[in-house]
Amino acid sequence: MDQNASDARQRVIGQIIECARETASAECRSHLDSFIWQYYRNISLEDLKKRDVDDLAGAAVGHLDYALTRRPGKPKARIFNPEAEKDGWSSPHTIVEIINDDMPFLVDSLGMVINRHDRYIHLTVHPVIKVRRDAGGRLVDVLPNGETSDDAVTESLIHVEIDRIPEKSAFRVILGDLLSSLEDVRLSCQDWSAMRSKCLEISRELVTNPPPLSAEIVDESRALLEWMEDDHFTFLGYREYELVKGEDFDTLKVVPDTG
DSSP states (O other): OOHHHHHHHHHHHHHHHHHHHHHSOHHHHTTHHHHHHHHHTTSOHHHHHTSOHHHHHHHHHHHHHHTTBOOTTOOEEEEEOOOHHHHSOOOSSEEEEEEEEOOTTHHHHHHHHHHHTTOOEEEEEOOEEEEEEOTTOBEEEEOOTTOOOTTOEEEEEEEEEESOOOOTHHHHHHHHHHHHHHHHHHHHHHHHHHHHHHHHHHHHHHHHSOOSSOHHHHHHHHHHHHHIIIIISOOOOOOOEEEEOOSSOOEEEEOTTOO
């Protein structure tokens, strides 16, 4: 982005902050400047100009208000059609918002859920923000971009605008799918390091205790496992199988409690 466009975007974000101060609660106002600068800093000037400043301010304040409380390690997600009288802003689209510990695959997983429900994503706002919370999960501080602290946690906030869904009954179905997907992502990220270690362990076993196969096949298998472990493969699950010999054919049997 050239300097003129960058300056113009900063001016628009400044206008959003000024507008947000008029409607935000006292608790939200204490976090407002740092939050909104980070909320919209990666959104193109073109996308910002397509929307009213009042609506951009209302969306950011609403997401901040929603983020004031969050239980540690637990995602928050909601789907709604914003209304000016109730929410302080409006949109022709349905809004999906998430607050979660920052981790890989969140945006991709959300996109897959939305696509499964045959909806198009018109805008994605995805700030990754460092915050401090008290023991009960209440927001204490929003750190400025680039700052860090030993007691801060990194949270991923996602706001997407999708094709409008008039039937609110459909919200529950999409929300259920979304929360299930977020849980799958969390489990994958928790187990990711262990799965990589297991991959290396199996690779070493091919050297120390090779199977009764040709050296060429064993070497190729080992090279593949090492390549996968070297950040070339997304580990999403692991399970062990036992090779059971049969008279007519061999079968793979799941080893219980391995995945």
